[in-house]
Amino acid sequence: MELSALLHDLHLSSSSSSSEEQSPSSPPPITELLSQLRVKLIGSCPKSHSLIAEIKQLFQYAGSDWLFSPASQDSRWAELEAAYVSLISALIGCAALPLCEDDCSPLSAAAYQSIPTQAAAVCAALTALLTTLGDRRKGGEARERTTSLLLAVAPPTCVFAVTHFQDQVWTSSASRAAAQGLLETLLSAGGWRDSAHLLTGDTEGSRGILGGVLDILQPQLTKDSWQRCEAVKLVFAWSLLQVTRPGLSPHLSRLLPPSLLFSDHHRLENCMLGVRCLHHIVLNTPPAELHQFNRAEVLYEALFKHLYRTEAAVIQLVLSCLLDLLVVLEKPPSSSTSSRRKPCRHDDVLRLMLTHMEAENKVVLRRVYAAALPAYIDRVGVAVCRHLWRLERVVLGYLEVRDPPEEANRLRMLEALQKTTRAAWPRMACRVDVLLRCLLRLMVDVSSDLELCDSLRRQLMDESAACLRLLDAASHGHVQRLLQEVDSSCCSLEVLGCLATAATATDSEAASLEAELSEPRRAAAAS
Numbered sequence: 001m002e003l004s005a006l007l008h009d010l011h012l013s014s015s016s017s018s019s020e021e022q023s024p025s026s027p028p029p030i031t032e033l034l035s036q037l038r039v040k041l042i043g044s045c046p047k048s049h050s051l052i053a054e055i056k057q058l059f060q061y062a063g064s065d066w067l068f069s070p071a072s073q074d075s076r077w078a079e080l081e082a083a084y085v086s087l088i089s090a091l092i093g094c095a096a097l098p099l100c101e102d103d104c105s106p107l108s109a110a111a112y113q114s115i116p117t118q119a120a121a122v123c124a125a126l127t128a129l130l131t132t133l134g135d136r137r138k139g140g141e142a143r144e145r146t147t148s149l150l151l152a153v154a155p156p157t158c159v160f161a162v163t164h165f166q167d168q169v170w171t172s173s174a175s176r177a178a179a180q181g182l183l184e185t186l187l188s189a190g191g192w193r194d195s196a197h198l199l200t201g202d203t204e205g206s207r208g209i210l211g212g213v214l215d216i217l218q219p220q221l222t223k224d225s226w227q228r229c230e231a232v233k234l235v236f237a238w239s240l241l242q243v244t245r246p247g248l249s250p251h252l253s254r255l256l257p258p259s260l261l262f263s264d265h266h267r268l269e270n271c272m273l274g275v276r277c278l279h280h281i282v283l284n285t286p287p288a289e290l291h292q293f294n295r296a297e298v299l300y301e302a303l304f305k306h307l308y309r310t311e312a313a314v315i316q317l318v319l320s321c322l323l324d325l326l327v328v329l330e331k332p333p334s335s336s337t338s339s340r341r342k343p344c345r346h347d348d349v350l351r352l353m354l355t356h357m358e359a360e361n362k363v364v365l366r367r368v369y370a371a372a373l374p375a376y377i378d379r380v381g382v383a384v385c386r387h388l389w390r391l392e393r394v395v396l397g398y399l400e401v402r403d404p405p406e407e408a409n410r411l412r413m414l415e416a417l418q419k420t421t422r423a424a425w426p427r428m429a430c431r432v433d434v435l436l437r438c439l440l441r442l443m444v445d446v447s448s449d450l451e452l453c454d455s456l457r458r459q460l461m462d463e464s465a466a467c468l469r470l471l472d473a474a475s476h477g478h479v480q481r482l483l484q485e486v487d488s489s490c491c492s493l494e495v496l497g498c499l500a501t502a503a504t505a506t507d508s509e510a511a512s513l514e515a516e517l518s519e520p521r522r523a524a525a526a527s
Contacts, residue, residue, distance in 0.1 A: 123178035134189025155212030200247030334381025
């Protein structure tokens with residue numbers, strides 16, 4: 001298609017001041033044209049679909065020498081970059097999301113009715129521009145300046161693509177596909193491998209655009225404004241979760257405050273998103289930087305208060321994040337060589353966790369707590385002695401209650417009991433009688449439960465037998481003496497076989513268990 005025909009369709013011409021210097025057939029300067037297009041887009045919103053389609057054709061069929069070569073002077077090139085950025089902002093504005101009136105309720109789907117069609121059209125226009133720009137860059141024509149222009153237009157383009165490729169109420173399958181294609185075209189045009197490379201760049205000279213993306217998002221991420229646009233938090237979270245160490249550290253001061261804002265929000269989805277962002281920051285930031293300005297302590301206080309919430313999804317995320325954060329804040333109790341271990345934040349979290357577990361009656365929350373408990377016992381090591389009173393009641397209570405169909409609670413409690421026995425030697429000897437009765441009751445219940453599959457029943461029986469062997473080693477054979485008093489008429493053959501296996505541990509097995517527990521025994525006795 002001829003450029004003159006395109007300009008005629010767009011009703012554009014050169015200004016009177018410059019037309020005298022040009023032949024009648026020559027196109028207007030590109031910077032002037034981009035400025036006119038921007039004004040027309042702003043004036044035609046929201047009915048700009050046909051204009052966007054014509055702009056797409058302009059980017060497709062106009063020569064790259066005219067589109068990207070205003071003059072040799074640096075000042076003119078900076079003017080061209082600014083003109084393209086302004087035009088892209090105007091294009092993106094044609095598919096801008098409406099703002100919420102308050103933070104109490106999101107907008108209805110009807111408010112976004114026209115957005116997917118407009119977004120798909122804008123994606124097509126931007127894809128055409130980036131394709132032409134990418135071809136020029138790959139061809140080696142003015143590579144440095146072309147790359148500079150690409151870096152200028154990449155941040156707003158990336159924010160727009162991420163906004164519209166997610167499965168949200170303001171997108172459709174067509175707009176999501178178009179936005180995904182736009183992001184892939186952007187990656188190809190700039191030679192970036194993936195989204196993480198796009199945001200952070202590399203050490204070989206490829207620059208990232210995370211700073212530019214945050215420049216766009218920052219004005220909308222204040223305490224009073226971030227809730228008004230539903231997409232802002234999603235674009236921020238996507239950008240943050242793509243970045244790993246060491247690319248995250250230079251932007252930490254701009255990434256941490258919005259994450260804390262999200263985590264402190266009353267809506268469940270916002271809180272969960274914030275905790276995920278905080279966990280990613282903890283995992284990908286050096287401990288020394290988290291200690292600067294007391295950041296780690298601020299994170300701990302923000303997360304610890306969430307342990308009083310009752311939503312299982314939040315508790316699961318918080319417990320996982322705290323486990324990784326605590327090792328930044330303090331030395332794990334299990335690695336301490338001191339004979340006297342002072343109470344620490346690990347103890348505070350485990351104490352509150354056990355307190356909530358003991359009183360919890362919601363099945364989903366019980367599963368979340370049970371799944372997290374073994375890792376915390378591993379972390380505190382011999383310091384679990386401080387919590388044996390609560391821990392014993394929790395283990396007994398959870399082993400008594402069925403948890404079909406996978407019996408996850410019982411399996412996690414058996415694992416927790418084994419870890420506790422290994423760590424808290426010899427404090428378990430005085431608890432053998434109570435724990436043995438509970439384990440025997442569990443084995444009888446499992447053997448008579450017809451709803452359990454054979455593999456799960458076998459797993460529960462094996463884990464129970466492992467607990468019996470550990471308790472026997474902890475009590476110097478007391479469990480074996482008690483098992484001899486079991487009335488065989490009250491147990492099935494499966495239970496009796498399992499008890500016989502546990503009671504007839506070989507001397508080598510006993511010696512192995514004794515060696516395994518010898519070090520925890522000395523540490524527990526000292527504490």
